[in-house]
Amino acid sequence: MSDRLGTYLLKDRRTGKEVEATLWQSIDDRHVEDFAQKWKPIFETRKTELLKRGALTAEIAGEHNLQDSHWEWMRKVEQRRDGLAWASFAVEAEDVTQGLMFVRMDAFAREPSQRNKPIVDIDLVATAPWNRFRLVAEPQFKGIGRLLLAAAISLSVHEEFNGRIGLHALPQAESWYRDVCGMTDLGIDGTGMRYFEMTEAQAKAFVS
């Protein structure tokens, strides 16, 4: 069952107006249904278009903001439902799921100033396809990623982790985490992905 955490304003780039969005903890059936019925067809349509032009490599998927289109949210929700280490969040606006996130609370920091202290680790985070640059001509809502990142920080504070969070970034999102969010880049690790961490001070700066 989901708990309503609050309502926030998102900017609709298409109209220039602010729209009320609701943040939920945890991901509910209706959120994964939206993924299957509303997000996935857009991903599949674009993939089909790209395949007609040639092989759909990871690089091409990244250029078109499709790198996460294979994530199986429904299966993840099923698998993680009873896990105490997992928490999930969803953002809704205009009665549709606009963003989804899974985090784990059994991870430990690597950044030297906070090494081995507990952190909230963002495992999966995604915004709806109609909000993505390079996937649609005119992306709709701005601020889904920021809202979900703030939710992870808030959970970290609630769990006494002082706002510390970590994540592995998809290549196209690396500069956003480093330059916009102010996270520390700890380089590419054994996963083959670049790992970022936010310290307590960086978390305070992000939410202020």
Next chain:
Amino acid sequence: MTLNLSAHEMDVVERLADEKGLSKTALLRQALRLYQSISARLENGEKVFVEHPTTKEKAELMVLS
């Protein structure tokens, strides 16, 4: 629920809570998450290892579930 711990166990709880910057309650919640997570992996037939940072030698983590 009342948790009965020996003096030694309580010392460990206090030391770990201090090291991690957590209250004793938060530490025990964290411990429960980790215990459940590792137990679930072992129940699924997975193996959990710890790796030495330089020699890369791996030791299997044994948890009685």
